[in-house]
Amino acid sequence: SSESEVSLKRKSSRLLEAFQELASEVSLKRKSSRLLEAFQELAGSWGSPESPQSQSLRGALDRKSQELQRSLDRLGELQAAKEQLEERLGHLEQQLLAQSDPGGDPRGDPDTQGLLQDLQELHEQLEEFLVS
DSSP, rough: OHHHHHHHHHHHHHHHHHHHHHHHHHHHHHHHHHHHHHHHHHHHHHHHHOOOOHHHHHHHHHHHHHHHHHHHHHHHHHHHHHHHHHHHHHHHHHHHHHHHHHSSSSSSSSSHHHHHHHHHHHHHHHHHEEEH
């Protein structure tokens, strides 16, 4: 009978170990099931269409990008116009200096008067450009 008690203790000990392993497996299965569900929810949200707020923000970003591009294009045009005006101004100043008489008053000469008027108009255009 003591042998049967020892045998019974061994069997119950083995059963206890088996139950503990099963309990551990069940716990792991539950955890893995929860993790799998969470992953599927996240994966589903990745493939879903953008939220309305995200779409609105993306639209605003696109509009601002287009506006910035238009401003950059306009700035390039204005810089080119400014360079042309400065080049023309320099050319007219050189003409004026070449035509002026070193001993006389350059303002009395009709050609010089025309050049001075052109220079004045060019200065005004350049000022308007710089202000805008």
